[in-house]
Amino acid sequence: MRKELVINAPRATVFRTLIEPELVNQWCGSKNAVIDARPGGQYVFGWSYEIDGRAVSGGPTRIIEYVENERLTLDWPDWRGDTSVQGQTITFLLADEGDAATRLTFVHTGFQRTADISDYPFGWVWFLSQVQALSEKLTEA
Template sequence: MSTSQVRPHPLSVTTPSDREVRTERVFNAPRERVWQAMTDPKLVAQWWGRGNRLVIERLEVERGGHWRFVEHTPDGVHGFEGRFREVSPPERLVQTFEWDGMPGYVVIETMTLEDLGDGRTRLVTTSLFHTTEERDGMLSSGMTTGLEESYRALDALLASGA
């Protein structure tokens, strides 16, 4: 079975505390390639927007660096942004995440990439919300579906060897 025929791994979404969402997904690519796909603006633009046009206005992958993405969807334009708190290539990013549609609701995201030793990488993201209500609102907003769509696009990008 070629890499492009490998079935995607399932996305696991759990709530380890009353203010957190934890997602876990395995990718069929080495950690360095997954890291590059997460941090190179040309690559991010190919998967993060779930197939919608995505404009990377800023992606300064360094402590204190600013990131801002604008997604153009059939129902409008959506801006997302944050700041990097920790950058430890190729294994860990800590950043803030905010959607223009709800200014002031800032999420702290911690992403780790674990090299599974067989050409696969486990990505784990823990999102810390200010309140349980904010966490539950994000979960009910379609977050899981959007993440699954983005990760399928990332699978395709990684399989292409880009």
């Protein structure tokens, strides 16, 4: 799955929106994101919910690739908590778009279930719109 959007904010601002816990909380709907901004570092949204009577901690757990202001790749464990489903990643790629904007390319790979391919795009469109709105708001401030 691949989504692209242009954000009217510099790359450094957009990247900051993706790695500062207090900003991540604002776009991912959490209150306790934990981020150790380095390759191999922890990256946790802090989502907790129940699936079929089982507690699940959703969202990413670690940073796979980290290139400041350019690339952030995170693991993406199965949202249902199924540990047999592995290998998904999400990547945020940032590039200059004109003088003061950023092209954000988002890629979610490693799907094993057809249902995931159809479910995720709708959620990611909303989350990416929140990244865009927050980044643009920070630029205006």
